[in-house]
Amino acid sequence: MPIPCVVVPRRGATREDLNQLGRALIHFARHGGVRCRVDAGVLGDLLGGNRPTQALTPGAEGISFTVGARGYDRRRTLDSLRRHVPAELVEDVLVEGRSWQQVE
Numbered sequence: 001m002p003i004p005c006v007v008v009p010r011r012g013a014t015r016e017d018l019n020q021l022g023r024a025l026i027h028f029a030r031h032g033g034v035r036c037r038v039d040a041g042v043l044g045d046l047l048g049g050n051r052p053t054q055a056l057t058p059g060a061e062g063i064s065f066t067v068g069a070r071g072y073d074r075r076r077t078l079d080s081l082r083r084h085v086p087a088e089l090v091e092d093v094l095v096e097g098r099s100w101q102q103v104e
Contacts, residue, residue, distance in 0.1 A: 015049025022046025
């Protein structure tokens with residue numbers, strides 16, 4: 001079963017910030033070392049500098065995506081997200097409902 005993740009863009013993010021976040025998610029999906037699924041429409045919105053609406057987490061402003069469960073390792077996933085997604089572009093990143101700011 002895929003592991004649920006959420007990226008919460010920084011409040012007040014500019015169009016350029018959203019574009020950079022989209023590029024960071026693409027890079028994570030391609031080079032992060034874990035299987036990742038982000039909706040193409042969401043990526044298109046981000047790359048266009050717009051906040052996506054179709055993948056927003058209900059009750060939050062987060063962008064939902066999944067990582068593959070085969071060989072899943074939370075620490076490895078978090079390390080990869082931290083390498084690929086600049087912290088200044090996000091309020092938080094959740095993996096399995098827990099913040100990437102929580103100490104393991």
